[in-house]
Amino acid sequence: MSTTKLFFLEITSDLANLARVSDFILDVAKQAHLTEKQTDHVQMALDEAVTNVMEHAYGGRRDGRIRIKCRVDERELFLEIRDQGEPFDPRTIKQPDLKKPLSERTIGGLGVFFMRQLMDKVEFSRDAAGNITRMTKKLK
Amino acid sequence: MSEIVFLKPTGRLDALGARGLWEELEPLTQMPQRRVLVDMSQARYLSSEGLRVLVRASKGIKQGGGKFVVCCLSARLIEIVTMAGIDRVLEIYPTERAARQALETHAAL
Numbered sequence: 001m002s003t004t005k006l007f008f009l010e011i012t013s014d015l016a017n018l019a020r021v022s023d024f025i026l027d028v029a030k031q032a033h034l035t036e037k038q039t040d041h042v043q044m045a046l047d048e049a050v051t052n053v054m055e056h057a058y059g060g061r062r063d064g065r066i067r068i069k070c071r072v073d074e075r076e077l078f079l080e081i082r083d084q085g086e087p088f089d090p091r092t093i094k095q096p097d098l099k100k101p102l103s104e105r106t107i108g109g110l111g112v113f114f115m116r117q118l119m120d121k122v123e124f125s126r127d128a129a130g131n132i133t134r135m136t137k138k139l140k
Numbered sequence: 141m142s143e144i145v146f147l148k149p150t151g152r153l154d155a156l157g158a159r160g161l162w163e164e165l166e167p168l169t170q171m172p173q174r175r176v177l178v179d180m181s182q183a184r185y186l187s188s189e190g191l192r193v194l195v196r197a198s199k200g201i202k203q204g205g206g207k208f209v210v211c212c213l214s215a216r217l218i219e220i221v222t223m224a225g226i227d228r229v230l231e232i233y234p235t236e237r238a239a240r241q242a243l244e245t246h247a248a249l
Binding site for chain 1: 156185191216223
């Protein structure tokens with residue numbers, strides 16, 4: 001019999017809460033017996049996804065609501081991040097930090113690039129309540 | 141040539157940590173001929189924003205005729221840096237000693 005574990009975290013859109021998100025996913029990884037590499041990958045993908053929400057959906061506001069759900073079984077780990085911020089399309093995010101990047105190709109949208117590299121599936125959508133980011137990583 | 145500036149970020153270079161690091165590096169990008177070494181041995185995590193800060197600092201310091209080097213990345217950080225192709229952009233050394241030697245050589249030029 002396969003067991004599905006569920007984990008939830010709700011935070012506000014303050015960058016200081018990224019440390020809590022990290023603790024959350026490390027706890028999930030431990031309970032789900034992820035390998036060290038799987039843990040690193042899922043941790044970074046979630047950090048980048050939540051950072052995008054904080055900086056782009058909430059535009060730096062610190063009081064926006066962010067809900068994270070994680071579902072994990074033996075086969076895969078699924079993450080869902082919901083926010084009530086402005087619509088944003090992470091595929092078109094311009095990185096304001098670098099005026100003239102050394103390499104446009106790798107620097108532009110670097111967070112989303114990492115999410116796609118580290119996870120098997122990444123989807124962005126929106127419903128009446130707000131933006132939804134969904135990511136899946138196969139564990140076997 | 142200026143003295144070598146040695147920075148050792150500790151903990152998480154997530155978006156918040158990256159801002160803190162940039163506050164230290166940004167003034168150095170405004171000065172001519174800086175020599176800067178960032179030791180990453182105590183950085184447990186490096187986000188895309190952390191990478192951007194390193195690249196931006198590297199570019200700014202080079203433009204001022206200085207040199208910016210990074211050392212002591214863990215295997216997990218090397219994986220991230222390589223994944224984004226940033227190992228071709230940053231000057232990365234395995235040890236602090238090798239990084240310091242590279243900075244000394246720069247001074248001799």
